Amino acid sequence: MRLCFENQILDRSRRELVRDGATITVEPKVFDLLLHLIENRHRLVTKDDLIAHVWGGRIVSDSALTSAINAARKAIRDSGREQRLIRTSARKGFRFVGEVRSQIAVLRQAEPQADAAPALPDKPSIAVLPFDNMTRDPAQDYLPDGIVESLTATLSRIRSFFVVARASAFTYKGRPINVRDVGRELGVAYLVEGSVQHSGSRLRISVQLIETMKGAHLWAERYDGSPDDIFDLQDRIAEQVAGAVQPSIRLAEIERSRCKRPQDLGAYDLTMQAMRHVWLLDKTQADCGLELLQRALEIDRDYPLALALAAWCYAQRSVYNWTDDIAGSIAHALRLADRAASGSSDDPLILAVLGTVHTFARKYGVARVLLQRAVAIDPNAAWAHSRLGWLDVYADRPDEAKIHFEKALRLSPLDPVNFNNYVGLAAARTVAGDDVQTVALLTRALQEQPGAIWIHRTLAAALYGLGRHEEAVASRDIALGAHPHFTIAKFREAMVFSRSVLDRISGQLRALGVPEG
Numbered sequence: 001m002r003l004c005f006e007n008q009i010l011d012r013s014r015r016e017l018v019r020d021g022a023t024i025t026v027e028p029k030v031f032d033l034l035l036h037l038i039e040n041r042h043r044l045v046t047k048d049d050l051i052a053h054v055w056g057g058r059i060v061s062d063s064a065l066t067s068a069i070n071a072a073r074k075a076i077r078d079s080g081r082e083q084r085l086i087r088t089s090a091r092k093g094f095r096f097v098g099e100v101r102s103q104i105a106v107l108r109q110a111e112p113q114a115d116a117a118p119a120l121p122d123k124p125s126i127a128v129l130p131f132d133n134m135t136r137d138p139a140q141d142y143l144p145d146g147i148v149e150s151l152t153a154t155l156s157r158i159r160s161f162f163v164v165a166r167a168s169a170f171t172y173k174g175r176p177i178n179v180r181d182v183g184r185e186l187g188v189a190y191l192v193e194g195s196v197q198h199s200g201s202r203l204r205i206s207v208q209l210i211e212t213m214k215g216a217h218l219w220a221e222r223y224d225g226s227p228d229d230i231f232d233l234q235d236r237i238a239e240q241v242a243g244a245v246q247p248s249i250r251l252a253e254i255e256r257s258r259c260k261r262p263q264d265l266g267a268y269d270l271t272m273q274a275m276r277h278v279w280l281l282d283k284t285q286a287d288c289g290l291e292l293l294q295r296a297l298e299i300d301r302d303y304p305l306a307l308a309l310a311a312w313c314y315a316q317r318s319v320y321n322w323t324d325d326i327a328g329s330i331a332h333a334l335r336l337a338d339r340a341a342s343g344s345s346d347d348p349l350i351l352a353v354l355g356t357v358h359t360f361a362r363k364y365g366v367a368r369v370l371l372q373r374a375v376a377i378d379p380n381a382a383w384a385h386s387r388l389g390w391l392d393v394y395a396d397r398p399d400e401a402k403i404h405f406e407k408a409l410r411l412s413p414l415d416p417v418n419f420n421n422y423v424g425l426a427a428a429r430t431v432a433g434d435d436v437q438t439v440a441l442l443t444r445a446l447q448e449q450p451g452a453i454w455i456h457r458t459l460a461a462a463l464y465g466l467g468r469h470e471e472a473v474a475s476r477d478i479a480l481g482a483h484p485h486f487t488i489a490k491f492r493e494a495m496v497f498s499r500s501v502l503d504r505i506s507g508q509l510r511a512l513g514v515p516e517g
Contacts, residue, residue, distance in 0.1 A: 003038050004450050005085070005098040008076060010034060014171050014414070017075055019451075022285055023416075025138075025174075029054060030071045037072070037086060037096040046093040069094065118187025118413050121162040125188040126241075128152045128166070130173040131205075132195035143227075144196040145170075146272035147205065147234055151192065154238040156380035157348065161242075164188055165382040165412035167279060183212025186413060190218075192241055201226050207237055209244050219244040230268075270296035271306045278309050279417055282451060283322045286313045307340035308350040315357045319494050320454045321483055326493050333357045348378035356387045359394065362496055367391055382411035389424045394496045398428035419448035423455060430458060431501055435465040453482040457491055461508035476512045487517025 003010040009018045015031055017024040026034070032054045037045055051060050054068075069088075070080065078085040085098040128151050131144035149166055156163035164186050172182060179191055194207040208220040221240060223233050270292045277289030290313040296306040314333035317323040337354040344350055355370035368391055374384040389404030405424045412418065426441035442459040446452065456479035463472035480486055488506050491514075495502065510516070 005100050026075050034072045041096040044093045044095050125162040126190040127164040127169045127186050127188045128192040134197040142272040150234045157378045163380045168412040168414035171414045179215045267296040267300035267303045304340040304344035308353040311336035312353050348374040348381045352384040382408045393427045396498050398432045401428040419445040435462045438462040461505045464508045487515045489517025
């Protein structure tokens with residue numbers, strides 16, 4: 001379902017263009033044009049062909065067609081002068097000439113089959129879809145996104161609910177949806193939809209609850225207030241959605257799920273803007289998110305959510321070899337996470353961040369306590385389950401790790417960061433000494449996220465272990481090309497596998513000629 005070229009992915013099922021882990025905004029007709037050109041890259045596509053398949057045979061002027069072609073080129077960083085990817089043949093048509101492939105073309109792995117639709121859980125299951133920004137100003141997207149973030153977090157901490165993680169729900173942002181299809185894809189019985197209008201000092205939030213099997217609208221409400229009322233409005237929405245899904249839910253349960261609020265809405269705004277950047281496991285995106293979070297902390301230095309997300313940004317620098325000062329990054333992440341916990345010790349996201357940072361610092365006992373507490377508070381915490389999986393990997397417990405990673409995948413089946421759960425499953429097989437499954441799962445992860453070059457650190461080693469030396473060298477070269485200063489010593493410092501596993505991988509990397517360091 002994904003067409004990969006250069007550092008970009010055109011995802012047919014999600015109707016998204018992704019470059020280096022970031023989703024690129026593309027108009028629907030431009031997306032259709034790109035898709036048609038790529039799917040028919042073996043031939044020249046005529047103007048009439050494009051009009052028939054993209055515009056449904058309607059009359060389209062030459063200027064409109066040219067404008068769409070230019071927009072398609074701009075979206076994929078091509079131009080009429082370069083014609084690196086979309087080539088024009090004068091008075092004949094157009095052809096996509098880029099190489100469409102996986103990140104590592106030499107791998108002999110077949111495209112994985114599409115996963116089966118998740119089964120409905122044995123408890124009320126719900127997903128909060130991205131709310132529409134009725135102002136049509138992309139700069140205001142953080143406002144509806146923040147409402148969805150808060151509503152999802154509140155509902156997910158109600159133990160009698162099964163709530164899909166926000167990252168999966170957000171894959172539907174900006175897309176026309178069919179509620180039955182979404183319910184089937186996410187494995188949920190209910191959807192929450194809504195919209196936000198923000199004009200001057202007035203705020204209007206419209207919300208509706210939909211049953212997915214029949215598409216029936218069960219409940220709808222409209223809330224009016226000002227941006228200063230945003231947290232009270234979020235609480236009211238959560239209470240009424242919970243009560244509509246399961247009337248036995250008590251207000252006290254909602255009350256326990258509320259998080260510590262910032263002292264200043266400016267800090268909240270900046271943190272919500274940073275949210276989408278920090279989860280992509282991409283250096284550029286993490287740096288962008290960290291800059292926004294630092295601005296938020298200048299306004300409110302004790303805002304727990306901003307502190308926790310900043311800690312996660314620094315932790316990523318250590319484990320993905322984005323810095324030479326690995327120990328310094330871990331120490332700074334720990335300081336930020338501890339400050340976040342001192343301001344809000346019962347927030348599952350903050351506990352998960354703290355547990356993750358302690359894992360990287362090799363404080364496994366503390367990490368497990370924190371992560372288990374996060375799951376106890378929020379049984380729907382997909383990321384906490386994932387991090388427990390990694391903790392079991394590092395403890396040489398591959399079977400227990402598999403259970404956690406599969407739970408995380410079920411809680412967030414369309415999560416853009418699910419590739420990291422496949423990396424985790426691969427790591428569990430590495431611990432078990434199963435290089436065949438390690439390669440298969442790492443290849444799946446790269447197909448999900450071709451920009452995650454750091455995956456090649458362990459992929460190259462596993463390929464070497466299978467005797468596939470030519471492919472192992474190609475994978476090694478990709479890793480060293482992106483990180484020319486990468487060494488075995490840096491790998492051992494960044495990764496927290498057990499000594500025996502580190503020794504085995506290090507030996508494979510050494511045999512491939514990776515510098516010792």
